[in-house]
Amino acid sequence: MPSLPDIMTPDAEGLARQAGQGGAHAPAADADQDAFFEFLLRMGDNALILGHRNSEWCGHGPVLEEDIAMSNMALDLIGQTSLWLGLAAEVEGKGRSADDLAYLRDAWDFRNLLLVERPNGDFGATLMRQFLFDAFHFHQLQALSGSADPRVAEIAQKALKEVSYHLERSAEQVIALGDGTDESHARMQSALDDQWCYALEMFASDATDVTMAQAGIAPDPASLRGVWDETVDAVLDQATLKRPEGSFAHKGGKQGTHTEHLGYILAEMQFLQRAYPGASW
Amino acid sequence: MRPAVSQVWDWLAEVPDPEIPVISLTDLGIIRDVEWQGEVLVVTVTPTYSGCPATAVINLDIENHLLSKGIEHVMLRRQLTPAWTTDWISDQGRDKLRDYGIAPPIDGTAPDGDVMARVTSLTGRGNMAVPCPRCNSNDTRRVSQFGSTPCKASWVCNACLEPFDYFKCH
Numbered sequence: 001m002p003s004l005p006d007i008m009t010p011d012a013e014g015l016a017r018q019a020g021q022g023g024a025h026a027p028a029a030d031a032d033q034d035a036f037f038e039f040l041l042r043m044g045d046n047a048l049i050l051g052h053r054n055s056e057w058c059g060h061g062p063v064l065e066e067d068i069a070m071s072n073m074a075l076d077l078i079g080q081t082s083l084w085l086g087l088a089a090e091v092e093g094k095g096r097s098a099d100d101l102a103y104l105r106d107a108w109d110f111r112n113l114l115l116v117e118r119p120n121g122d123f124g125a126t127l128m129r130q131f132l133f134d135a136f137h138f139h140q141l142q143a144l145s146g147s148a149d150p151r152v153a154e155i156a157q158k159a160l161k162e163v164s165y166h167l168e169r170s171a172e173q174v175i176a177l178g179d180g181t182d183e184s185h186a187r188m189q190s191a192l193d194d195q196w197c198y199a200l201e202m203f204a205s206d207a208t209d210v211t212m213a214q215a216g217i218a219p220d221p222a223s224l225r226g227v228w229d230e231t232v233d234a235v236l237d238q239a240t241l242k243r244p245e246g247s248f249a250h251k252g253g254k255q256g257t258h259t260e261h262l263g264y265i266l267a268e269m270q271f272l273q274r275a276y277p278g279a280s281w
Numbered sequence: 282m283r284p285a286v287s288q289v290w291d292w293l294a295e296v297p298d299p300e301i302p303v304i305s306l307t308d309l310g311i312i313r314d315v316e317w318q319g320e321v322l323v324v325t326v327t328p329t330y331s332g333c334p335a336t337a338v339i340n341l342d343i344e345n346h347l348l349s350k351g352i353e354h355v356m357l358r359r360q361l362t363p364a365w366t367t368d369w370i371s372d373q374g375r376d377k378l379r380d381y382g383i384a385p386p387i388d389g390t391a392p393d394g395d396v397m398a399r400v401t402s403l404t405g406r407g408n409m410a411v412p413c414p415r416c417n418s419n420d421t422r423r424v425s426q427f428g429s430t431p432c433k434a435s436w437v438c439n440a441c442l443e444p445f446d447y448f449k450c451h
Contacts, residue, residue, distance in 0.1 A: 069426060069427035072431050153362075158364045175400060235400075238397070
């Protein structure tokens, strides 16, 4: 059996050189294109749906600075979405654009984690979800920065810089609120307990993940559990929050089986393109 | 007409950043390459933040400015790698930012994912002092990790009480 490429130790410079050579990108050699497309949808849809959830705080944040922070993170995530879905459209090769994928797919064609489509709840719940996802997203992008596909690597290297900042912010907020007043502590603990079983879907690998890992394009998400645990434990410890013990995970988002919440998100997000097809400005 | 590449760079240095008009696109370090390919001038631009709304405006401004200089065929190429870093902001750009009231980035302080080290240094009486662009005091504090644009954070000076933007190290 051939040894798998070691993509946990990214050679960013080497990839950067490779990516800069010649104009056209070489397609990933042996990757199953369908799996590759699925994987890219997962990356793009996580960023898109979480970005949309963050944008719902615009004008509703508890203080102006937090309101602005939420919108800024939404902006980063939507920007990353356009890169991932742009590549997905290119890989699919059916003439669809990133916008087509965002605005003209229905819920069952979305591949985001259930965690990111959960309603925002209170500000603490939003931050806890952000932290649980950021800790995963950070380690995932770090591994993807060394992807065998240079197009994936360059998007990951770009996004990683933004997500490092997201993680720093959400970690600080979780600590401030967890180790805050009795009220804020109780709300953060409850937000953690409620979302734990959704967060664990992040590590539930399926055939698509295995195909991507074997092609050296993306890490098997299950392999990120250790580093995620380390980050999460360190922050929860400082936040005086108790890590839930459950190992049950709600699953299905990555394969297109969603909660009812996604439909409401899409109804709002896609309204314009559905009502006025092809509208632009 | 094919003006020299160095002339084109000079022209690009006249195009202001749409959100921080005091610095130019070349000060910001986002113009990565200029070259002629036959009769087409290819300008390679790298985005600051992937979702920065200024990106589209920047592309339009580059094109319009070069067209106004008589260049007929301009092609803009987006380059993601190597990813933009605030290390590429010119010294002149840093001075201009400071004069404008924005504290320039402090190199080497970008987040690296070592969350606990960062959290401790930033929440505890950290070692990162951002000098106030107005009174130059180091007695300042961060109000929010984000600000009016993706590239800035909100700070306030404890000495002169002036709120100010800090251009985040990225």
